[in-house]
Amino acid sequence: MSRPGLLRGLQQTASLAWRTLLQLRHNPWELGDFSIQPVLFLLLFLYVFGGAIAGSTSDYLTFILPGVIVMNMAFVTVYVGHGLNTDLTKGFFDRLRALPIAPWAPLAGRILADLVKQAWSIVLLLAIGFLLGFRLGTSVGGLFAMAALVLVFALALSWVMVLVGVIARDPEHVQLFGFTALFPVTFVSNVFVPVETMPGWLQVIVIANPISQLSDASRGLIVGGPVLEPALWAVAWSVAITAVFAPLSVWALRRRIMNG
Amino acid sequence: MTTAIHAEGLCKRFGDTQALRGVSLDVEPGTVLGLLGPNGAGKTTVVRILSTLLHADAGTATVGGFDVHTQAHQVRQRIGLTGQYASVDERLTGRENLILIGRLLGLPHRTARERADALLTQFQLEHAAARAAQTYSGGMRRRLDLAASLVGQPQILFLDEPTTGLDPRARLELWGLIRRLVAEGTTVLLTTQYLEEADQLADEIVVIDGGRVIASGTADALKARIGARTLVAGAAQEADVGGIAAAIGHVTGEAPEVDGLRISAPARDADMLPALVRALDRDGLAVNELMLRSASLDDVFLALTGHHADTGDDAQAAPGEHP
Ligand SMILES: Nc1ncnc2c1ncn2[C@@H]1O[C@H](COP(=O)(O)OP(=O)(O)OP(=O)(O)O)[C@@H](O)[C@H]1O
Numbered sequence: 056m057s058r059p060g061l062l063r064g065l066q067q068t069a070s071l072a073w074r075t076l077l078q079l080r081h082n083p084w085e086l087g088d089f090s091i092q093p094v095l096f097l098l099l100f101l102y103v104f105g106g107a108i109a110g111s112t113s114d115y116l117t118f119i120l121p122g123v124i125v126m127n128m129a130f131v132t133v134y135v136g137h138g139l140n141t142d143l144t145k146g147f148f149d150r151l152r153a154l155p156i157a158p159w160a161p162l163a164g165r166i167l168a169d170l171v172k173q174a175w176s177i178v179l180l181l182a183i184g185f186l187l188g189f190r191l192g193t194s195v196g197g198l199f200a201m202a203a204l205v206l207v208f209a210l211a212l213s214w215v216m217v218l219v220g221v222i223a224r225d226p227e228h229v230q231l232f233g234f235t236a237l238f239p240v241t242f243v244s245n246v247f248v249p250v251e252t253m254p255g256w257l258q259v260i261v262i263a264n265p266i267s268q269l270s271d272a273s274r275g276l277i278v279g280g281p282v283l284e285p286a287l288w289a290v291a292w293s294v295a296i297t298a299v300f301a302p303l304s305v306w307a308l309r310r311r312i313m314n315g
Numbered sequence: 316m317t318t319a320i321h322a323e324g325l326c327k328r329f330g331d332t333q334a335l336r337g338v339s340l341d342v343e344p345g346t347v348l349g350l351l352g353p354n355g356a357g358k359t360t361v362v363r364i365l366s367t368l369l370h371a372d373a374g375t376a377t378v379g380g381f382d383v384h385t386q387a388h389q390v391r392q393r394i395g396l397t398g399q400y401a402s403v404d405e406r407l408t409g410r411e412n413l414i415l416i417g418r419l420l421g422l423p424h425r426t427a428r429e430r431a432d433a434l435l436t437q438f439q440l441e442h443a444a445a446r447a448a449q450t451y452s453g454g455m456r457r458r459l460d461l462a463a464s465l466v467g468q469p470q471i472l473f474l475d476e477p478t479t480g481l482d483p484r485a486r487l488e489l490w491g492l493i494r495r496l497v498a499e500g501t502t503v504l505l506t507t508q509y510l511e512e513a514d515q516l517a518d519e520i521v522v523i524d525g526g527r528v529i530a531s532g533t534a535d536a537l538k539a540r541i542g543a544r545t546l547v548a549g550a551a552q553e554a555d556v557g558g559i560a561a562a563i564g565h566v567t568g569e570a571p572e573v574d575g576l577r578i579s580a581p582a583r584d585a586d587m588l589p590a591l592v593r594a595l596d597r598d599g600l601a602v603n604e605l606m607l608r609s610a611s612l613d614d615v616f617l618a619l620t621g622h623h624a625d626t627g628d629d630a631q632a633a634p635g636e637h638p
């Protein structure tokens with residue numbers, strides 16, 4: 056079998072990621088979609104709830120910025136499913152499949168492009184945070200470690216969204232399922248308020264939520280405080296989610312494309 | 316390698332629908348095969364199996380001498396596919412679409428750009444090259460789609476209803492283009508719902524219906540079986556219908572079919588039209604419509620199967636609008 060080698064496959068992945076980013080250049084409003092929304096969230100929560108929750112907006116900014124970065128990461132993964140579903144329903148995926156390219160390149164290109172979007176969102180939120188007065192409590196190394204950890208988790212969550220993208224009838228449903236599932240998961244967490252303020256039964260759920268673990272780890276890495284335990288939990292969750300959803304998504308995708 | 320495309324006993328089932336019930340066909344290198352059939356006949360399913368997009372439940376197929384199932388990669392290196400519904404990236408420009416395909420096929424940056432520009436010129440899309448494909452008209456999208464399947468200079472080309480939705484001029488242009496590709500040695504399998512299109516382009520025609528091959532042969536052989544044309548007259552007044560029907564019956568030697576004021580009968584010979592005109596003139600019968608119509612797909616089906624082609628409402632559905 057003269058399947059393309061790993062190197063060719065990676066080049067094809069890069070070409071396909073480039074294509075997804077090129078779409079953004081032609082549709083700048085889409086960049087706004089995942090840029091304006093997190094910034095709005097940050098500002099709204101900061102100025103509307105900041106005083107009530109943390110006493111002052113500057114204290115609240117320190118608490119909320121890592122959380123909003125994590126929350127936004129979760130929402131941006133929906134674009135993986137949305138883009139994949141668009142390609143499947145519009146037939147572009149078939150065009151790719153009829154080409155002599157590595158069979159995994161289309162999916163890998165999608166996910167790679169999404170990681171670029173993720174990195175952009177993180178940089179944007181940090182920049183706004185610093186403008187609003189956020190001060191790094193740790194080191195630049197901590198900052199990069201936070202970004203890396205968030206990206207690792209994004210990669211894992213992307214596999215869930217690949218599954219949603221394969222199962223959903225059309226791109227609108229991907230967004231509907233994706234956001235509907237993510238809202239409770241991101242809000243029933245410690246993104247906006249410390250877990251100690253919640254009733255006991257809710258604390259159990261919130262602490263078990265990987266979004267909380269990731270938020271805690273991110274706080275530890277850029278604000279200061281415990282890092283190791285929440286970071287290990289976040290990595291463990293990433294591995295577990297990938298282990299379950301990567302094979303499941305690939306299986307579902309195969310099933311969908313080979314049956315018409 | 317003797318045949319470019321060889322299929323034997325292809326079967327495919329989707330849920331409760333048996334889409335293909337043992338389709339076999341052969342295409343010689345450098346020739347055009349026209350796969351003719353009404354909506355739901357299984358044309359797209361055949362094309363998708365042969366272009367490695369779908370696995371058949373039973374049967375085997377080779378394209379360019381390689382098995383479509385076990386040697387899909389080799390097959391993909393040799394084919395171009397233009398699906399029934401345009402499958403370009405609507406959010407990229409025409410040029411970017413072609414460059415992307417070139418890059419995916421391993422062309423260096425420069426070559427990919429040159430190839431894209433050459434194809435855009437060839438398909439008269441230069442003026443729209445820098446516009447997003449979503450702003451293209453249906454015909455432009457079709458042309459871009461076809462250009463995209465030619466980036467890799469395939470030996471074997473699959474075209475699924477390439478002219479559906481095109482205006483007559485665009486259709487003629489596309490026919491010319493297909494002829495040029497064939498003259499350069501490309502093997503083409505095209506599907507169509509129009510006998511005329513198959514007649515114009517195809518060396519061999521395979522007619523399928525309900526997932527089965529119901530006839531095959533050259534266009535001439537097929538037409539000889541079904542009568543190439545139909546003579547149609549529209550009576551100006553009710554009273555003349557009987558007389559006109561008698562005249563048509565006499566000239567064609569076939570029993571005419573009467574439908575209101577319309578009278579028609581198969582005509583084997585183009586001379587029959589002037590003969591009919593003379594007969595009508597002599598008997599003082601008035602017609603407000605008189606024509607020699609090429610056999611339609613429906614005529615083919617009526618002749619081959621005894622039933623009308625089952626072209627439902629979706630026959631009118633605009634292609635390209637389909638998800
Ligand atoms: N993915 C699918 N799922 C379920 N049924 C399908 C699928 N694809 C095709 N079919 C069914 O299989 C049969 C053959 O379909 P196919 O698309 O091959 O026909 P076609 O000849 O291309 O028709 P058309 O002229 O409308 O394009 C139809 O009855 C169709 O409804």
Ligand SMILES: [Mg+2]
Nearest residue numbers: 358359360399
């Ligand atoms: Mg079809």
